[in-house]
Amino acid sequence: EVQLLESGGALVQPGGSLRLSCVASGFTFSTYAMSWVRQAPGKGLEWVSTFIGSGDTTYYADSVMGRFTISRDNSKNTLFLQMDSLKVEDTAIYYCAKEKGYAVPPYSFDNWGQGTLVTVSS
C-alpha cells in the first residue's frame, strides 16, 4: 500500500523559512516523479513543484520560483520542500503527491499524503 506522510508545517512570520518533508513507502520511490500541490484555505488546488524520479530535473510554479526548492533523498524515500522568503499568500495545506507513471512525466497524481498546514502570518 502506498503511503505518503508529510510533516514540517507550522506558523511562520512573513519572510521566514520552513522545510517540509514527505516520507514515502509502498512503492519504488526513486522511479517516480513526486510533486507538491497546495491548497489555500477555502480555495482550489495549485501545483507548486515537481522533482522527476531520475536525474535532477525540477519544475516550479512561477509564484514560488526562486523562493522554494524541491529536493529528494531516494536513499531515505523522502521528498523535501525548502520554503524561503515566505509570504502571507503561501498560507495553505501542502500535499505531497506521487505521479501515476514514470516514463515521461507529467502524469496524474494517483496517491496523496494527508497534507501539512503552513500558516504565514505576523
Next chain:
Amino acid sequence: DIQMTQSPSTLSASVGDRVSITCRASQSVSTWLAWYHQKPGKAPKLLISKASSLESGVPSRFSGSGSGTEFTLTISSLQPDDFATYYCQQYKTYSPGMFGQGTKVEIK
C-alpha cells in the same frame, strides 16, 4: 501556460440524479486529463486518468469523455458519498493552472 476552466462552479443535485461537469482547456491537452474529487478535510482522490480511464476501485457510475480542449465528467446516478468538490487537471505540461478551479456538488 495552459489554463483549465470548470463549469459550473456549484451544482445542486439530488441522490439518483445524473450530473455532468465540464472542463475546458485554453489549448489542446489531447487526452492528458484527470478528474479528482475531494471531501472536506481530506486529500483529493484520483477518479479518472487519460480523460476516460477509470481508476481501479472507482465505481462505474463515474465516466469521463472528451479530448483536445473540452472534457466532461458524468456521474450516472448520484450517491450520498459523491457530494464533494471535483477538480479536473491537465497533465500535458507542468503549469500553475494545471487544475481547474473546482466544482462543488451539493445536496439540493
